Amino acid sequence: MSDTFKALVLNQQDGQTVSEIRTLGNDDLPPGDVLLAVEYSSLNYKDGLAITGRGKIIREWPLVPGIDLAGRVLESHHHDYAKGDGVILTGWGVGEKYWGGYSQRQRVQGKWLVPMPAGMDSFRAMAIGTAGFTAMLCVMALEDAGVHTDAGTVLVTGASGGVGSIAVAILHHLGYRVAAVSGKPEASDYLHELGARQILSRDEMSAPPRALEGQRWAAAIDTVGGTMLARVLAETNYGGCVAACGLAGGADLPTTVMPFILRNVSLRGVDSVSCPFDRRMLAWQRLVKDLPAAALGEIGQVASLEQLPALADRITRGQIRGRIIVDPNL
Numbered sequence: 001m002s003d004t005f006k007a008l009v010l011n012q013q014d015g016q017t018v019s020e021i022r023t024l025g026n027d028d029l030p031p032g033d034v035l036l037a038v039e040y041s042s043l044n045y046k047d048g049l050a051i052t053g054r055g056k057i058i059r060e061w062p063l064v065p066g067i068d069l070a071g072r073v074l075e076s077h078h079h080d081y082a083k084g085d086g087v088i089l090t091g092w093g094v095g096e097k098y099w100g101g102y103s104q105r106q107r108v109q110g111k112w113l114v115p116m117p118a119g120m121d122s123f124r125a126m127a128i129g130t131a132g133f134t135a136m137l138c139v140m141a142l143e144d145a146g147v148h149t150d151a152g153t154v155l156v157t158g159a160s161g162g163v164g165s166i167a168v169a170i171l172h173h174l175g176y177r178v179a180a181v182s183g184k185p186e187a188s189d190y191l192h193e194l195g196a197r198q199i200l201s202r203d204e205m206s207a208p209p210r211a212l213e214g215q216r217w218a219a220a221i222d223t224v225g226g227t228m229l230a231r232v233l234a235e236t237n238y239g240g241c242v243a244a245c246g247l248a249g250g251a252d253l254p255t256t257v258m259p260f261i262l263r264n265v266s267l268r269g270v271d272s273v274s275c276p277f278d279r280r281m282l283a284w285q286r287l288v289k290d291l292p293a294a295a296l297g298e299i300g301q302v303a304s305l306e307q308l309p310a311l312a313d314r315i316t317r318g319q320i321r322g323r324i325i326v327d328p329n330l
Contacts, residue, residue, distance in 0.1 A: 041068060064102055104329055127323055145241035181228070244269055304328075
């Protein structure tokens with residue numbers, strides 16, 4: 001094993017975020033009880049904001065970005081992991097306040113890790129990534145609320161995005177009737193292929209609702225928030241559930257208590273960052289069997305660390321199609 005490895009490191013100069021490929025040694029890595037060989041990571045919108053400095057993502061400098069990673073254990077002082085074990089890491093502030101996946105090696109806290117489930121490998125895990133993991137947690141929240149496949153139509157907002165598209169695929173695979181909201185008309189065929197039976201426009205679902213609207217949805221997964229979430233709640237059937245995991249449309253919620261007290265609607269928040277271990281493990285095991293491989297969508301490219309600054313600029317400008325898998329060993 002080489003004494004050195006490469007990593008993409010972010011720093012600040014004159015208030016601006018700058019990135020560089022640096023050669024590091026194990027002693028440069030942060031504290032932790034597990035040393036990993038990183039096999040793959042991925043490029044998410046949040047990673048793009050971090051690398052370009054267009055969002056207030058980074059909390060500590062210098063920092064290796066990359067909010068998720070998968071790889072193998074090189075050294076372990078944690079009782080649950082041994083050399084050679086395959087592992088996945090998402091959440092816990094990695095890539096934001098702790099060093100993340102854009103490195104050939106990383107040292108992390110063993111309590112953040114999930115063992116690689118049978119039937120999964122590092123490449124597929126990062127094709128799924130944080131987005132797919134969050135989608136599975138949302139589906140599990142609806143199941144926990146007692147939403148069965150015969151309850152009626154389940155709505156997914158932001159359906160052409162990473163979380164939404166995988167949620168559509170999982171729900172369809174499980175036997176739910178799915179409706180999808182998208183602001184991209186060109187994504188309609190793709191969403192139908194994933195299993196959406198009905199496509200609604202972003203404009204329709206963004207119109208401010210009355211306190212209660214006609215009942216349309218047995219349940220919903222919302223990745224948008226704001227006025228769209230308010231409309232979803234106003235249109236949810238009696239006894240239905242909405243799992244909320246995003247705020248792309250705003251952090252406010254301009255609604256009333258009417259859906260909750262007159263229709264017995266429940267709103268369940270879904271967090272993927274600090275999700276407890278047992279639920280994390282269950283979600284990844286479920287992803288092996290409940291997410292068809294064809295539903296992962298187009299893999300836009302497998303990128304090297306050197307390509308990330310340019311790709312980060314493009315993803316923040318909406319110019320990336322398909323998932324970007326990051327191979328730090330290219």
